[in-house]
Amino acid sequence: MVGIRKVAGEHLGVTFRVEAGELVIARILHGGMIDQQGLLHAGDIIKEVNGKEVVEDPRVLQEMLQDASGSVVLKILPSYQEGHEPGQVFVKCHYDYDPANDNLIPCKEAGLKFYTGDILQIVNQDDLNWWQARRCVEGGSAGLIPSQLLEEKRKAFVKRDVELAPPGNLCTGVAGKNKKKKMMYLTTKNAEFDRHELLIYEDVAKVPPFRRKTLVLIGALGVGRRSLKNKLLLSDPQHYGTTFPHTSRKPKLGERDGQMYAFTSRSKMEADIKNGRYLEHGEYDGNLYGTKMDSIHEVVEAGRICVLDANPQDSELKRTVDESPRIQTAYGHYFDLTIVNDNLDESYRNLKAALEKVSATQHWVPVTWVF
Template sequence: MTVANAKSGSAMQQILDNLKEMPSGSGAKDIDLIFLKGIMESPIVQSLAKAHERLEEVQLQAVRDNNVELVSEILDSLNNLPEKDAATAELTRILQEPHFKSLIETHDKVAAKCYEMPDATENSNSVLTSSLMPADAVRMIGIQKKAAEPLGVTFRVVQGEMVIARILHGSSIDRQGMLHTGDIIREVNGREVGSDPNELQELLRECSGSITLKVLPSYKDAPAPPQIYLKSHFNYNPTTDTLIPCKEAGLSFSKGDILHVVNKEDPNWWQARKIVGGATGLIPSQFLEERRKAFVKRDEDISDNGILCGSLTAKKKKKKMMYITAKNAEFDRYELQIYEEVAKMPPFQRKTLILIGAQGVGRRSLKNRLIVMNPLRYGTTVPFTSRRPREEELDGQNYCFVQREEMEKDIKDSRYLEHGEYDGNLYGTKIDSIHEVVNAGRTCILDVNPQVCL
């Protein structure tokens, strides 16, 4: 079966004819032939064959493959002009743009059919031979910055590379979404950044307007912001914390504040936002604060080494305590209250609170307690029943007594929120009675048995 010199469409047809003429063999071989025949007859493969034939008929040739040299010659000629007008200055600016340079370099590589990876031994300093990122990861990214506006980003040095260590939630960089944690910064406006985080911070601080960065992306998909809300049980002031990696990025809060945790990638320092006030910053994680308050000696350094804003310097002697089973009650009294996870409840017009629990857990006691504490805010309904009233019971006080036939008809007409049968009698909560409590401006509290029909 020789098809090397045939066109793609003819070659595929010949392959299909040969497959049809091949005798049947083992079951596995027949399955392989059927699978191969299905691939060859698929519309996608047929379309690829036609596209290949068309490309073979139309020979596309680049005009030249040394346009980088051509642009350099044009720039030299423009710079040697005795007088420059506005058009000349504009052309010079365009030819020096990083995006235009990258476009010309890419065109020359495609024209020269240079598709293979460069040898790292030939150019060890090339941005394409980074040990941290793939060779085709170089990107030119443009960001906007106002004068004297902090970007909200910190850096650390990893194998001589300037890596983004942290991006503060809500900062200018976070809002633009162009950079991510783990990205490597190579150049700022055509200037190499070096390996000093202080120099890079100073360079970015002086920039304003449009900033062009040469970046090696981390190719890490940004996780969706976690919807975690915590209620703090302690006061925190980052200016007095000796462990925080960056005091300026810390978020102070008081006991009882509600915090929205937006980033938990760092096991020791979370990024959170205050619900009241909207300020965003670093807070100690549950793990870190538990160890600090429990006076447990650290087995390893929890500081973020290499991050610009600081490192862990406190070395206090920690108190060690041996847990003794006989004194477990004493240890249980020292349960740490740090954060309590809470839920954000959406507003709703029909204010109804339903208490659900097993028999005997205290649903009715909790309902009565809330109503007694604030009768103007909470109320409840009077349940309906088909049983006869007892001597001490009044209609409309403990129960609303109705005939079984009437109650069955209302249940069939969906006029009950919940209903059930006990000892041959029907019990239920009528929807109209709930509306009466809500219309009076109170929250209706219902204690529902898990076994009732809703």
């Protein structure tokens, strides 16, 4: 016999499933009321509520618990499973999720809504399809989110019927029927939907403030990358520096090596490109252009932040209005700040403020940067 305290309408933080004709606790949400009291465990079988026998219809249990308040006494067959300590796994989310719009989640009220860029602590990954997570900033009890595997399948459109394990499709205060949910996926051979290319959750770690070695300005042609770069370089040449691109073309009249370009031979550039000595490179009008890694290292070793203005080359990107959203989609998860350059002075102030902030505050970075 287990006694719990409950406020009418309060979510218990527990979901149920029917197993062999019995009502079983499917999961207990970390930080919820049941978890805090520590009296029930996943796998426990519910037999009675306040002396009333629970039949195998989940709706009966739902009715018993929905409006219950004060002391609630449960008769259970214990599973003798102990709860797990929350894991120290933190992820950065790279998509928006609203459980209210998810027809697969076993309990919408138990779901956790989040947005792109949110940092979550994953506290339980026992379920193949549904993880328990909580927000790092707000803390509090955990909620259900799609697992990496589930969201990969949903986004990759793999053609097959996937029958999810019985999810425990009743949560306190929510009616439900005992049925399995199915997901239908469509096949695609398009490389952009390759499972390994999908960015869903990124493992991150919190690090103290550190000095950045580079500032990379990325944007479509005509949005003012070069103007922002030059304004920053002129404002503090002792703090910021840049590189000159290498090129295989011959110097024009009046051009000097090392002023606007570093001139070299095509064979030398091709050999260095093959050996991975260029950060980026391309060909224009029969000549090679590129940014050499050594030139970046020289700026950094001189104690300055190397400012780079990258222009992603893509034959399909014809106009600025088309380029920007495509760049955002393809590379947005790498961006620290997105600036709409309606006013150069205002954009410059925003850029400077962002640089000062990242140098003085703790940050979540990919774990591959740390370990």
